[in-house]
Amino acid sequence: MEKKKEFPRQLTESEKELLFSALPENKIGYRLYRDKIEKLLVLGNGRFGGGNFILGPLDSEIDNEAPATPIFAISKIVYSDHEIYVTIHHEQDDQIEFDIQNFELVPNINEMKELYRWTYSNWVPGEKAPYDNSNVKEVHLILNSLVLAIATVHRKIWVYNAKDEVNYLIPVTNFYNELMLLIDEKDPEIALNPNLLFTNLEKYSDEKLGQAFLLYNKLWNRIDIDYSLFDPKMVQRKKSFFDFLRR
Helix, strand or coil: CCCCCCCCECCCHHHHHHHHCCCCCCCHHHHHHHHHHHHCEEEEECCCCCCEEEEECCCCCCCCCCCCCCEEEEEEEEECCEEEEEEEECCECCEEEEEEECHHHCCCHHHCCEEEEEEHHHCCCCCCCCCCCCCEEEEEEECCCEEEEEECCCCEEEEEECCCCEEEECCHHHHHHHHHHHHCCCCHHHHCCCCHHHHCHHHCCHHHHHHHHHHHHHHHCCCCCCHHHCCHHHHCCCCCHHHHHCC
């Protein structure tokens, strides 16, 4: 393994190669992140230590009290006797948090035999789920341009945005909350169990799933969307009991 000095420091070539495995160079949004990463330094460990680090400019400081930003990209690299998981978070205040699980246990990554690798970042509409070719339900909010993807076997949700060619990973719980509000589900055994989205997916129409995403995105502002393209009634969010409590 390449020798690392104290912080701040440059990324090692192995770290950079692993991060880039989740950031396809041929896609606009991911290439932008590659360019950002090339210019940043490893400032130090994140709140979880180990392979969890914060990238940023030389003069910036780490704030481990701030909440983590949403996940931007994920990849998995499988070797003959080892697996490495890469997670890259959305940039915030010119800093990017990343995590390379199990990397510290690898004696020399360049001498290991790689079997395969995969990432959600490579997915495009019409394809099966990465790695196992399991089914992906697609809801086209704008045909082939804004596509909600639900992978039931993986229990993952993402949205493909043709403008920047990025697959935005969507937190299941937040999305499910909007869906439950939308259909006015009052049974707590259903409304509070996000895993039911994947086991009961056939119960929800494409219209409701698409509308739930639009409502989620309007609240959390994950993707820049022109809401004038949709019926205004689709993005009128219902208030829940907890919303009134927060006033």
